[in-house]
Amino acid sequence: MSPFISPAAFRHYxxxxxxxxxxxxxxxxxxxxxxxxxxxxxxxxxxxxxxxxLMKSATTT
Numbered sequence: 082m083s084p085f086i087s088p089a090a091f092r093h094y095x096x097x098x099x100x101x102x103x104x105x106x107x108x109x110x111x112x113x114x115x116x117x118x119x120x121x122x123x124x125x126x127x128x129x130x131x132x133x134x135l136m137k138s139a140t141t142t
Contacts, residue, residue, distance in 0.1 A: 086139045098125050107139055 090104035097118050103110040113131055 086136070098128055100128070102135065104139065109139055111135055
């Protein structure tokens with residue numbers, strides 16, 4: 082989820098591939114939790130697709 086959508090945005094990744102993201106400027110937030118520990122969470126196809134959808138949604142709003 083880099084680069085951030087706005088300077089006010091923030092995120093946090095968890096060890097299992099979970100993450101949280103919020104952008105108060107856009108009134109946008111998401112939490113994603115997985116039930117397994119991913120060896121390479123940033124390259125998980127589900128996580129990549131979710132981040133891409135989030136960015137698309139935020140930039141078209």
